[in-house]
Amino acid sequence: MLDQAKALPKPPAEEIKERLEHAHEKLANQQLLLKENKLPVIVLFEGWGAAGKGSMISKVIKTLDPRFFSVNTLTAPTAEETRRPFLYRYFSRIPEAGSFLFLDGGWMADVTRDVLKGNIDAAEYKNRIGSIRRFESTLTANGYLVLKFFFHIEKKEQKKRLALLREEASTSWRVSDFDRWENKHYENCSQVYDQFLEDTSSASAPWYVIDAASRKWAELQIMENLTSGIDVALKNHVLSVPLLQNVFPLLDMPKLAEIPLDKTIEEDEYRVQLKNLQNRLSHLHNQLYKKKIPVVIVYEGWDAAGKGGNIKRLTAALDPRGYEVIPIASPKPFEKDRHFLWRFWTKLPKTGHIAIFDRSWYGRVMVERLEGFCSENDWQRAYNEINEFEKELADWGAVVIKFWVQIDKDTQLARFTERQNTPGKQWKITDEDWRNREKWDLYEGAVDEMLHKTSTTYAPWYILESTDKRYARIKALKIVIEQLEKALEDTK
Amino acid sequence: MLDQAKALPKPPAEEIKERLEHAHEKLANQQLLLKENKLPVIVLFEGWGAAGKGSMISKVIKTLDPRFFSVNTLTAPTAEETRRPFLYRYFSRIPEAGSFLFLDGGWMADVTRDVLKGNIDAAEYKNRIGSIRRFESTLTANGYLVLKFFFHIEKKEQKKRLALLREEASTSWRVSDFDRWENKHYENCSQVYDQFLEDTSSASAPWYVIDAASRKWAELQIMENLTSGIDVALKNHVLSVPLLQNVFPLLDMPKLAEIPLDKTIEEDEYRVQLKNLQNRLSHLHNQLYKKKIPVVIVYEGWDAAGKGGNIKRLTAALDPRGYEVIPIASPKPFEKDRHFLWRFWTKLPKTGHIAIFDRSWYGRVMVERLEGFCSENDWQRAYNEINEFEKELADWGAVVIKFWVQIDKDTQLARFTERQNTPGKQWKITDEDWRNREKWDLYEGAVDEMLHKTSTTYAPWYILESTDKRYARIKALKIVIEQLEKALEDTK
Numbered sequence: 001m002l003d004q005a006k007a008l009p010k011p012p013a014e015e016i017k018e019r020l021e022h023a024h025e026k027l028a029n030q031q032l033l034l035k036e037n038k039l040p041v042i043v044l045f046e047g048w049g050a051a052g053k054g055s056m057i058s059k060v061i062k063t064l065d066p067r068f069f070s071v072n073t074l075t076a077p078t079a080e081e082t083r084r085p086f087l088y089r090y091f092s093r094i095p096e097a098g099s100f101l102f103l104d105g106g107w108m109a110d111v112t113r114d115v116l117k118g119n120i121d122a123a124e125y126k127n128r129i130g131s132i133r134r135f136e137s138t139l140t141a142n143g144y145l146v147l148k149f150f151f152h153i154e155k156k157e158q159k160k161r162l163a164l165l166r167e168e169a170s171t172s173w174r175v176s177d178f179d180r181w182e183n184k185h186y187e188n189c190s191q192v193y194d195q196f197l198e199d200t201s202s203a204s205a206p207w208y209v210i211d212a213a214s215r216k217w218a219e220l221q222i223m224e225n226l227t228s229g230i231d232v233a234l235k236n237h238v239l240s241v242p243l244l245q246n247v248f249p250l251l252d253m254p255k256l257a258e259i260p261l262d263k264t265i266e267e268d269e270y271r272v273q274l275k276n277l278q279n280r281l282s283h284l285h286n287q288l289y290k291k292k293i294p295v296v297i298v299y300e301g302w303d304a305a306g307k308g309g310n311i312k313r314l315t316a317a318l319d320p321r322g323y324e325v326i327p328i329a330s331p332k333p334f335e336k337d338r339h340f341l342w343r344f345w346t347k348l349p350k351t352g353h354i355a356i357f358d359r360s361w362y363g364r365v366m367v368e369r370l371e372g373f374c375s376e377n378d379w380q381r382a383y384n385e386i387n388e389f390e391k392e393l394a395d396w397g398a399v400v401i402k403f404w405v406q407i408d409k410d411t412q413l414a415r416f417t418e419r420q421n422t423p424g425k426q427w428k429i430t431d432e433d434w435r436n437r438e439k440w441d442l443y444e445g446a447v448d449e450m451l452h453k454t455s456t457t458y459a460p461w462y463i464l465e466s467t468d469k470r471y472a473r474i475k476a477l478k479i480v481i482e483q484l485e486k487a488l489e490d491t492k
Numbered sequence: 493m494l495d496q497a498k499a500l501p502k503p504p505a506e507e508i509k510e511r512l513e514h515a516h517e518k519l520a521n522q523q524l525l526l527k528e529n530k531l532p533v534i535v536l537f538e539g540w541g542a543a544g545k546g547s548m549i550s551k552v553i554k555t556l557d558p559r560f561f562s563v564n565t566l567t568a569p570t571a572e573e574t575r576r577p578f579l580y581r582y583f584s585r586i587p588e589a590g591s592f593l594f595l596d597g598g599w600m601a602d603v604t605r606d607v608l609k610g611n612i613d614a615a616e617y618k619n620r621i622g623s624i625r626r627f628e629s630t631l632t633a634n635g636y637l638v639l640k641f642f643f644h645i646e647k648k649e650q651k652k653r654l655a656l657l658r659e660e661a662s663t664s665w666r667v668s669d670f671d672r673w674e675n676k677h678y679e680n681c682s683q684v685y686d687q688f689l690e691d692t693s694s695a696s697a698p699w700y701v702i703d704a705a706s707r708k709w710a711e712l713q714i715m716e717n718l719t720s721g722i723d724v725a726l727k728n729h730v731l732s733v734p735l736l737q738n739v740f741p742l743l744d745m746p747k748l749a750e751i752p753l754d755k756t757i758e759e760d761e762y763r764v765q766l767k768n769l770q771n772r773l774s775h776l777h778n779q780l781y782k783k784k785i786p787v788v789i790v791y792e793g794w795d796a797a798g799k800g801g802n803i804k805r806l807t808a809a810l811d812p813r814g815y816e817v818i819p820i821a822s823p824k825p826f827e828k829d830r831h832f833l834w835r836f837w838t839k840l841p842k843t844g845h846i847a848i849f850d851r852s853w854y855g856r857v858m859v860e861r862l863e864g865f866c867s868e869n870d871w872q873r874a875y876n877e878i879n880e881f882e883k884e885l886a887d888w889g890a891v892v893i894k895f896w897v898q899i900d901k902d903t904q905l906a907r908f909t910e911r912q913n914t915p916g917k918q919w920k921i922t923d924e925d926w927r928n929r930e931k932w933d934l935y936e937g938a939v940d941e942m943l944h945k946t947s948t949t950y951a952p953w954y955i956l957e958s959t960d961k962r963y964a965r966i967k968a969l970k971i972v973i974e975q976l977e978k979a980l981e982d983t984k
Contacts, residue, residue, distance in 0.1 A: 007741035007949055019744075126690070137695070140734075147737070198618070203629070203736035203876070232735050235872065240731040242632075243724050244695035245639070249499035252511075380727065384695070457499055 001197040005152040005211040016216050023223035028063040030230045038097035039237055040144050046108040047151025049179030050161040051212045057102050059219050074105030083350040085396040087135050091345040096337040112192050127395055129199045134388045136205040141241045142339045145233035146205040151212040155186040240377040248387045251460055253451040256444055261408055264468040277477040278317035284484045285318050291491050292351040294398040298360045301405025303433045304415040306469040313473040323354035341389050365450045370442050383453040394458035399487045402461045411467050493689040497644040497703040508708050515715035520555040522722045530589035531729055532636050538600040539643025541671030542653040543704045549594050551711050566597030575842040577888040579627050583837040588829040604684050619887055621691045626880045628697040633733045634831045637725035638697040643704040647678040732869040740879045743952055745943040748936055753900055756960040769969040770809035776976045777810050783983050784843040786890040790852045793897025795925045796907040798961040805965040815846035833881050857942045862934050875945040886950035891979045897956045901932055
């Protein structure tokens with residue numbers, strides 16, 4: 001794809017000047033439309049060292065209101081970031097609705113440098129390409145405009161520029177070891193860059209290879225592609241997005257109504273098993289920590305099904321320094337102004353840690369669906385977006401366990417009534433609980449669809465029959481232990 | 493991707509039977525919905541020899557109404573097909589709205605065999621992958637459901653099956669030379685297949701790798717993926733499709749209003765030049781034929797601008813066995829029931845031939861746009877779809893020349909009036925011409941947008957200033973000659 005830099009002939013200087021003025025004016029107007037329509041824009045600048053990425057950003061933003069954009073320069077991942085999935089540092093930085101994010105280097109530099117340094121093999125490269133494709137496509141599907149520019153200069157030109165920069169004391173710091181290495185291994189780098197561009201160019205988040213030999217001409221290419229990209233995004237943002245076909249292996253799941261709820265356990269048996277299982281889990285937690293395996297556990301279920309008590313029996317066995325329970329309520333305004341998974345991406349555990357989500361991203365296809373907090377198109381797309389998100393976690397090496405805590409309608413009524421009549425428990429029951437109960441059948445349909453569409457082999461759902469809460473607790477502990485043992489076995 | 497065949501565990505026989513019954517019932521119901529919603533479905537079956545592709549088709553169609561599907565088995569391209577772009581044989585076969593097309597082998601077998609036989613190099617492979625991706629995505633964007641299944645069996649299993657087939661006189665004909673070669677070079681084939689699947693899997697036209705060791709289990713995987721794919725397509729067909737970003741290098745074009753129309757040529761000068769140019773063109777036509785270069789010339793322009801006379805001066809120089817003038821009127825019902833480019837794909841010239849389109853696919857973004865014959869989403873998407881289509885022609889090696897024949901409003905009025913007042917010319921002017929004239933300004937806006945968005949480096953627009961028709965004819969001849977000479981030069 002690098003040969004695309006020469007696809008268009010450079011126009012005469014006078015024409016460039018004229019078209020540049022026009023483009024800057026257009027961008028200045030577009031920023032207001034972007035704000036008005038709550039459209040976020042991510043502009044990624046990548047390219048050869050000394051090709052002029054950094055200085056270009058200041059040219060592009062010159063007519064933009066500083067409140068509406070931020071600029072991020074790629075540095076080496078922090079210690080915190082290296083203990084998260086590969087895309088964490090990018091997903092956590094996505095701009096809010098109506099704002100620009102300019103990235104001076106990003107996931108391309110990350111991956112191609114790892115390839116050039118031999119840090120990752122062909123299989124891991126393939127994984128990362130898959131992650132990047134899904135990342136960019138879920139952003140565009142959720143209204144983000146993603147434009148990517150690669151600044152191209154020839155080997156000779158780069159050499160000349162690097163030499164010039166190094167001559168001056170005031171600019172020599174801008175030449176990195178990598179820049180020099182890159183120029184020396186220009187052909188090899190070319191191949192790796194070309195392959196990456198090819199692998200990650202799509203017509204919804206395209207790469208533009210920019211002829212950066214002339215700065216003015218480079219600026220014009222950027223400005224015209226940027227403004228016409230915004231035109232397209234402004235047309236698209238009112239449209240629904242077609243659903244994608246499912247590409248993940250799905251396990252056959254029973255319907256809620258078919259699940260027998262007569263399972264119980266004797267009190268004495270419960271006490272003995274609880275103690276044994278908690279001891280085993282405690283032991284496993286230490287091993288997980290040593291092996292740096294991250295764990296994500298999701299609890300979803302009916303109100304009063306016993307989620308809280310179940311989680312408590314799990315955490316009782318865990319070292320508090322190595323786990324976190326994350327209660328999920330409705331999103332805050334700054335969370336709503338971003339991709340719906342952003343608030344979960346930013347709450348992922350570190351490697352070796354356990355995150356227990358008390359309610360989760362599945363709110364999208366339950367409460368947000370049924371209460372109309374998102375559009376039908378949004379929740380219908382979400383099944384696939386969630387499967388992709390969990391694929392990211394699994395590829396990272398995480399154990400993903402999802403519990404649906406199941407009771408029947410009568411059991412819920414009995415527990416609601418008991419709560420209402422017990423002074424110490426009244427805080428646990430609200431008007432909203434009663435309102436939700438009225439929509440039981442709608443919720444049941446939504447849960448059936450959710451279980452059917454998101455129980456993948458790498459992140460399966462487990463049903464916890466919880467009319468006897470003790471039975472459900474023992475079952476949860478057994479499943480967690482089994483899955484952790486399997487993961488430890490796999491890393492041996 | 494071949495390892496995906498083992499992603500799901502094979503269920504017990506009883507469960508398979510039950511789920512199969514359910515899936516066949518579902519498909520029987522879905523075919524009515526597909527017909528009702530005018531949704532076309534393309535199902536591609538590819539896979540290892542003797543993996544059971546052919547016999548699977550008969551199982552899948554058993555509950556389908558024969559009026560609603562057709563089955564095509566891949567054979568070697570005919571002589572006619574080899575003289576057309578790579579995708580011609582597939583684009584020309586796409587089903588009409590509401591029908592199924594089952595393909596027993598298709599573009600995957602075509603490409604991977606060419607790779608295995610060494611018929612195409614890495615660059616040509618990359619081109620074909622690009623073509624296939626665009627082909628599948630424009631189909632899905634236009635409401636086609638495209639599902640692709642790869643039947644996977646292990647080397648040993650294939651060897652066993654081939655031996656069994658060859659033992660019986662009644663089945664030995666089913667084992668081809670290629671099947672035996674494939675089994676012998678199983679590992680090499682695996683690599684090529686895996687790469688192809690990886691390169692062409694997308695979440696809108698995904699590959700499903702099917703574990704075909706057990707026939708019943710294979711049938712279930714196909715049926716469940718097919719029916720859930722149809723579910724998604726039925727949900728999508730009412731939605732608009734987001735516009736893609738432009739990824740093609742666009743030339744800067746003037747607005748119609750800015751084009752000076754004062755160019756003329758003297759009568760004597762015209763006669764001399766016309767004769768010379770036609771002689772040169774005539775000579776070039778022979779060379780084109782020998783070099784097998786295909787040529788596509790598009791004429792668009794205002795009514796009474798002089799398209800017809802211009803075309804005549806061109807064809808006067810050509811050997812009638814080597815060119816065709818294709819007048820384009822509004823589409824017939826069977827054409828409307830397919831992708832809007834289908835009727836142009838099927839009219840492409842053979843290699844070495846010239847096709848002159850008197851009006852063309854650009855009707856989509858002019859008359860169809862302005863008269864509401866397609867949705868806004870349709871014509872907005874069409875700019876990119878047209879650029880992709882012409883890219884296919886250019887990659888095939890075709891010379892693509894597009895003329896906009898330009899006059900001003902007064903000139904049109906003068907010519908209309910003259911036609912009306914000249915008995916021999918009255919047939920040339922209709923009420924519709926007068927109606928279109930009233931919408932001049934709307935058309936002018938649409939033409940400006942069209943020229944701006946579809947003048948690519950590989951298929952540029954040329955303006956023919958035609959207030960002096962003779963000037964326009966000479967200019968057209970010069971451009972055609974120049975472009976053909978360039979193409980001949982490039983093939984030297």
